[in-house]
Ligand SMILES: [Zn+2]
C-alpha cells in the first residue's frame with residue numbers, strides 16, 4: 001500500500017516533512033498511518049518521538065524511534081488512538 005498523497009510506502013516511518021507555515025519538523029508514524037489506512041500520519045519531531053541509544057544503527061545513527069510516543073505505549077496488536085491528533089501528509093511539505 002502506498003500513500004495516496006506522496007506515493008511512499010505507508011509502513012515507512014522514515015519520512016520527514018515540515019510545516020511550511022511554522023517550520024516545525026514532522027515525521028511519519030507507521031502505526032498511526034496504518035490506522036488511517038490511506039495517507040501518512042505525522043507528529044511533531046523529535047518532540048513526539050524521542051530517541052534511544054538502543055535503536056542506533058548504521059541506518060539510524062541518532063537512534064530515532066519509529067513509532068510516536070502514544071503508539072509505543074500501546075500493547076502489541078492494539079490500533080493507534082493518536083492518529084486522529086496527527087497531521088496528514090497533504091498539509092506538510
Ligand atoms: Zn505520504
Ligand SMILES: [Zn+2]
Nearest residue numbers: 029032068071
Ligand atoms: Zn503513532
